[in-house]
Amino acid sequence: MKFRGSIPALITPMRNGSIDEAAFRKLIEWHVSEGSHGVVPVGTTGESPTLAHDEHKRVIEIAVETVAGRIPVIAGTGSNSTAEAIDFTKHAEQAGADAALVVVPYYNKPNQEGLYQHFKAVAQAVDLPVFVYNVPGRTVADISVDTLARLSNDLENVVGVKDATADLTRPSRQRLASGESFIQLSGEDGTALGFNAHGGTGCISVTANVAPRACAEFQEACLRGDYGAAIKAQDRLMPLHSALFADTSPGPVKYAASLLGLCQPDARLPIVPLREETKQQVRDAMVHAGLLN
DSSP states (O other): OOOOEEEEBOOOOEETTEEOHHHHHHHHHHHHHHTOSOBBTTSGGGTGGGSOHHHHHHHHHHHHHHHTTSSOBEEEOOOSSHHHHHHHHHHHHHHTOSEEEEEOOOSSOOOHHHHHHHHHHHHHTOSSOEEEEEOHHHHSOOOOHHHHHHHHHHOTTEEEEEEOSOOTTHHHHHHHHHOTTSEEEESOGGGHHHHHHTTOOEEEESGGGTOHHHHHHHHHHHHTTOHHHHHHHHHHHHHHHHHTTSSSTTHHHHHHHHHTTSSOOOOOTTSOOOOHHHHHHHHHHHHHTTSOO
8 A cells, every 4th residue: 555645634424422424434435536545534633532442443444444445544543541552553453454643642741762662662563554643733742853763763664654743844854864765744734735845745634524636636746746736736725724723623624524515513522613703714715725616
């Protein structure tokens, strides 16, 4: 499996407080048909912090079953408990996922040695390819270029990073430290264009939940080095990238998905319904992107 291109960080559709399995399967089928290059179930956008453990595992199983090998499934398996992250990652491997996305431990704020030992323990527990998810805006802890290089050099199944730092010097510095084979995926839609220009090869995307074809075409333009086409796509998508973070994610992207008839806008507390002005911003951005009339 190649891990590159546009990979939506899937929302988890809800109805009456429970996972809407039918809507989730339909959503995945749509992503396959629209040209997404992979999917990530139960990342942060999939509300992993508020899913029960059995729900978390079930979402991964549904994703693997529905995709049926057509595109890669990178399962979200992270936790701020190392033992819990190992359990989720082992389950993802058993369920047939193609890789695991393991977030930097949040809240407990480990130092760099703690981060190294956390990811080493997870990677050594499985044969599955592991992507480190660095999102210091959510986790507080920030894994350094050097620590990530140490992991990639010491553990052959630590194959890449989802970088949501929005620091466009990182992909260049990481490539020099970890080598060109280390897979660097952006985790920040608005800066994915610059990230790719620095050597990235894709994005684990929130926007791709509702604009999968446009995001796939944008990433394909970047991969073939056609930055003229990529900039045109960026201009179309940039207001949407911004609008989907006008309030705490996944509130805006779930509302956007509801406008397309993909699912209900419901999210679990502490995520609350959007204010009217935020809804208008999302609608306007979707019109600008050509997703709504």
